[in-house]
């Protein structure tokens with residue numbers, strides 16, 4: 001799989017990955033990680049856990065992927081074709097404020113995405129998805145009905161809902177991603193958090 005470190009792109013195989021992950025019980029995977037700020041923050045605050053950020057767009061990752069954190073890694077790939085090297089590794093998945101094809105795949109029950117989510121996770125893994133109103137309206141959905149649709153899709157593909165809650169601007173300000181900050185101070189600070197557990 002292709003990993004990115006600042007301006008450098010490298011091929012990483014199974015052996016290199018398993019060496020890097022050895023000793024870590026918890027592995028968090030952040031899909032559509034954007035600029036990687038969330039992964040770096042989590043890695044800094046939780047040195048005993050390992051975090052992998054994945055995004056299809058390398059440009060936004062140049063800065064944060066260059067930071068020297070021994071418990072963080074950034075992978076360039078699409079969420080619909082997750083690298084097989086990650087199979088069975090993640091104890092937690094996060095998808096923060098998806099847009100574009102990632103959001104479309106969640107709404108439309110795309111089997112490539114759904115199968116990938118099951119493949120990269122361990123039994124009993126958890127998953128948090130944060131959705132925002134503006135991204136959903138760009139796909140023709142309202143915030144609440146779009147979130148309900150994604151919940152139905154995931155319930156039908158191996159994920160049991162643990163909670164479904166609304167977030168306002170104050171709550172968005174506490175979420176350590178670039179997009180959460182942008183939304184919190186923007187004109188449409190409505191969001192929903194869906195939490196799941198793998199069946």
Ligand SMILES: C[S@@+](CC[C@H](N)C(=O)[O-])C[C@H]1O[C@@H](n2cnc3c(N)ncnc32)[C@H](O)[C@@H]1O
Nearest residue numbers: 032033034055056057078079096102177178179
């Ligand atoms: C609104 S940004 C959110 C970024 C970050 N999670 C945050 O909260 O700051 C959505 C991200 O999803 C990524 N994305 C969209 N479709 C994707 C796909 N199919 N596979 C991987 N990443 C995707 C985009 O490149 C973008 O970085």
